[in-house]
Amino acid sequence: MQFRDQIPIYLQIADIICENILLKQWLPEQRIPSIRDFATQLIVNPNTIVRTYEFLEQKRIIMNQRGIGFSITKDxxxxxxxxxxxDFIKKDLPHFFRQLYLLDLDIHTLEDDFNKFCENYNK
Structure with a gap:
């Protein structure tokens, strides 16, 4: 797996987990890979996965059940x-708006492109 230098690896792994949840590949109350298994799968240090799981646990996205392992919370x-x-509104949207402004693009001109993207993404 390729990681980007600008963002801590544990946050990039958290994004992978979040994307799996949003795509409904990982469902509420479903077990997720153990720390050791996930570290092996992603070829990272197990401590990095521990940090990722702690981060997501603080956000109540996952929970640790003693003797069972980690799973996605009901909510x-x-x-x-x-x-x-x-996160998107704080981090990504300002850059996007800046690019629209610099390139003198009207946001409404992108609506068709966005709709086409959504159609293709759902196929």
Missing amino acids: GYKLVLEYKKE
């Missing part, structure tokens, strides 16, 4: 959606 999908929306 995991809703919490991921809230977290990712807030």
Whole structure:
């Protein structure tokens, strides 16, 4: 797996988990890979996965059940959606708006392109 230098690896892994939840590949109350298994799968240090799981546990997206392992919380999908929306609005949208402004693009001209993207993404 290729990681980007600008963002801590544990946050990039958290994004992978969040995307799996948003795509409904990982469902509420479903077990997720163990720390060791996920570290092996992603070829990272297990401590990095521990940090990722702690981060998501603090956000109540996952929970640790003693003797069973980690799983998605009942409200995991809703919490991921809230977290990712807030993150997008704070981090990505300002850059996007700046590019629209610099390139003198009207946001309404992108509506058709966005709709086409959504159609193709859902196929």
